[in-house]
Amino acid sequence: MREEKTNMFFWVRKGLRTGVLTTRYPGRYELMPPDFRGRPVIDPDHCLAAQGCTACIDVCLPKALHVDQVGNERNKMNSLDERLTLDLGRCIMCGLCINACPADALYMTQEYELAVTYREALQVVASFTKDTDSPTTMGERGERHESAC
């Protein structure tokens, strides 16, 4: 049985006709689709951690979320702040915390560029001061954002 044989020129033509499909990334940022599970973000305006909510912490398998209390030196009454920390180094972007949150305080972005220069910068901290109405979030570059209230 005479079998078909492919001429090498077939592959040359095929390659030339296909052309270059390599994208310009990282020169040009590539957007992921709307439902893509990228970096989760805490919205401190809505978060109920200060009221004792642990819904997101309870569903997190890699234990990337935790709440602790820190002293707040700015506060005249010397009370403790609740602090919700999301460790992006442990997060597996499964999205279960977003589903579990009863207060819409967690949402997922499509961001996938998460590299930072030191380990601690992967910890995203949202602080809730009991006595003032301005919760703050410490981003990974160390800047502090005050949310409008």
Add this chain to the structure above:
Amino acid sequence: MSEQTALRTRLSLMCGEDVTVVAPSHDDEILLIVPRDRLLSTLTALRQEFASVFVDLFGLDLRPQRGIFQLHLISALDAERVWLHCVIELDDQTANFPGLSDLLPATGWYERVVWEELGIGPHYHPLLRPLRLSPDWPESVYPAQEGFLWRARVPAIEPRFFALEAAPSGVVDYPLGPVRSGIVESGHYTLRTVGEELVDILVQPFYKHRGIEQRAEEVPIEQVPLLAERISGTSAFAHSLAFCQACERLAGIEIPVRARFLRILFAELERLYNHLGYHADLCQATGLSVAQAQFDIWKERVLRLNAHISGHRYLFGVNIPGGLSRDLSTDGQKAIRELVSSLRREMAGLGRQVLASPSHRDRLEHTGVLAPEQAQEYCAVGPVGRASGRDRDLRRDHPYAAYAEMDMEIPVRQEGDALARARICLDEIEQALYLIEQTLAQLRAGAIATPLPPLPCGESSLGWAESARGECLHWILVGEHGRLQRYRVRAASFANWQAFSLAIPGHNILTDFPVIEQSFGLSFAGANG
């Protein structure tokens, strides 16, 4: 149902009085309680009289509850679409069992895993050494025994490495891996050559044993799908599907019709990108660069489609016990249709051209032959098994999701060489496209998940799925506090790695090795667990 009764009667008669045949709670599974001394004769009878196919062997520690160890041997009766589940109870004092590897070589690795995990061993085994645990793991620490904590710090001992005996003069041993060029998993090969000819190989695939089974026994059941997906990332959908189906079967719930069809869609998309990547890797092994790029382009398109419809390029997070976590939008359906029709047009020519390229084909033909008898003895599964004459596919033989309603062909070949495996994967790409088209045509509106009731403590269930690499089996035993007492996973690659070394000797030269390795297309992670 009377067929079931007839089958059970035949089993009782064939196995004798000592073996108890139990009426099951599911009509696709029969339980046999086998005394230890009757294990060999029962297995022989099952294979000879019923043409049963060995699937899995594992153990569990029930000493806290009942003072015994239990050995589970699972076989498939494909013609009757039934699983035969043999349970052998061993008391603490005589914690050993008859060696099965003489009768059936495929059981060799499974017996070693039972021994290293539980401390109960076969009477006879040609090579009873630890398999998956690392060389510096202490001998008396058994991960599957009750009381072992996954988090426990286990003190390392002096590592016991195994090497081939020193090569005689004229024989050269080439070590390869675990660090190698390219994006490959960690695994070590020692290739033994005489001149150009490959005469033997020692494979060490177990660098990645993570103890996922033991980890899964510590977390709430709702979180286990996250672990199941990560057993082998490229079979994420298949493994999470097998686990979720085990839960649904135990709870006795029927998932909604739409979810059953959508599960096929996602499962076939997973098969599609795996097989496209398989061919890309095979073309890389033979140096057919343009063809490699063509397959890589299509694989990337499927991965982007996956990200579009599920939020994850590798379909993580789609299966939940009870159905699916997200629905498919009309937008998503349109994207799938477009990709399927353009891939179909392309594959018609691409597959044919690749196999007709002499530089590629010559390296595949007669290379890395796994003979049908060898595939039978080692119970090879998936495309590797089907290329060596094993006519088995869970989608047809033990249908799940909506596969019973699908029209599909299962390609099977007898040659067992790399060319046969490549052809099977090309045919399966075509079948996957056909299945996706059928699913889209039959998709109706509806719910995508049913709530799962709490699973009853002390009950167990089997779940299965045909991943891109073959048959995956999951078994769960529910414990207390909403956690699993025992989780057992038999990935397809575990079965096939045993058979891999048989394809090496016999007219293969050193440069055939990359071709043989890529033509098997196995996953280290899946085998490691």
